[in-house]
Amino acid sequence: MRITVPGTAPTVLVREPGPRIAETVHGLIDQGAVVTVLTADASPTLLDLAARRLVVIDGDADPAAYDLVLRDPLSANDARTTTSPGGSVVLVGGGPGDLGLLTVAGLDALRGADVVVTDRLVPLGALDEAPEHAEVVHVGKIPRGAFTSQEAINHLIITHARAGKRVVRFKGGDSFVFGRGGEEWAACVEAGVPVQVIPGVSSAVAVPALAGIPVTHRSLTQGFVVVTGHVAPGDPRGTVDWEWLGRSGLTLVVLMGVAALPQIAAALVHGGMDPKTPAACIEDGGMPSMRSVTATVTTIADAADQAGIHPPAVTVIGDVVTALKESP
Incomplete structure (x- = not known):
């Protein structure tokens, strides 16, 4: 169900959030709305949206303070089932x-x-x-x-x-x-x-681009590598040669690597990467809540931690991080 909201950046209060509240919230913020959900019993899905700063949860919100107040139209899944040949x-x-x-x-x-x-x-x-x-x-x-x-x-x-x-x-x-x-x-x-x-x-290239970072740039690098940081260097489950990556000269794009950033940075530098190599960590790329921090490979973990960067986040390490000037 499509909800049309009036004006520019309207404030919207959603009552009685259902199991599909994430769809309702995304449909509203896609139109520029600032969304608050009225509830005293937030679900894990709603808490996740709030942690990503996509919504505010308020158990005592005053409906009179909002441009639009509505009941979550997806509070119940009333979808009808149909059968079509050739699934x-x-x-x-x-x-x-x-x-x-x-x-x-x-x-x-x-x-x-x-x-x-x-x-x-x-x-x-x-x-x-x-x-x-x-x-x-x-x-x-x-x-x-x-x-x-x-x-x-x-x-x-x-x-x-x-x-x-x-x-x-x-x-x-x-x-x-x-x-x-x-x-x-x-x-x-x-x-x-x-x-x-x-x-x-893919977020591996789109999120850096949205943050003004090209994963390749002439004269700086001849390629890029996309790796998962879900398993930290030194973990017996890991198969990534982090030290080789440290001396490869390639842009490194790390997905799912926020928790392991300290170990990843240490392994890269140990492998030969210049400790002053620029790095950036970008949270919630493509969303209104998107934000990023820039530092060096040796300081990016602390910078991300101090800024409160949480998953989902993409980390980019390489000279391309500072290749472009900010658009006027």
Whole structure:
């Protein structure tokens, strides 16, 4: 359900938030609204939105102080089920979170969906474009909070497809860049379910760009490397040669690496990286709450910590961080 808000940057108070409150909030902020949710019992999803500064939670908000007051229109999922012949799965990369960075093909897939299985870091406002009958299932992982296992997600999309539904698996960034899309593809193929992929704008390049950082720049670097920082250097589960990266001369883009930044920086410098190499950490790229800090590789972890940078965040390390002057 599409909500139209009046004016520029209106203040909106949402009452009676339901399990799909994230969709409501994203639909409002996509139109420039400043959103407050009236509740004394915030769900993990709502707490996550508040931690990312996308919404304010207020149990005593005065409705008279807001431009618009509304009841969460998605407080109940009244989606009707339908059956269509020839069920299938489409893995749609939703980009970094900005509705404008969702591809045309991805939007078309949403408009034809019977079921949308969605992560939390997609442009949730785009779900307004799904058919009225479409069922929306949230499976996004909240850091150190609720999550749906990958096995359960695989089972979910296959079950719906076998029931004849057109299933869109809506994922942040690009499905095949640390999105576990390959696992979902393999599960569909093994189950005999037709599957296709619609690439998305990867946060690995889009988020640095939105912060004014090109991952390559002539005369500075001849390439870039994208790695996950989910497993810190020295962890026996890790396979990244951090010390080699430290002397590679390539731009380093680290996804999911906020917690391990101190160990990552130490390994890079130990491998030969200049301690004065510029670095930036960008939180919530593409969202109204986006912010960043810039430092050196040896100080970026402290700078991010002092600024209160939290996931989702992208870290860029290399001379490209300071390559461009700020636009006038």
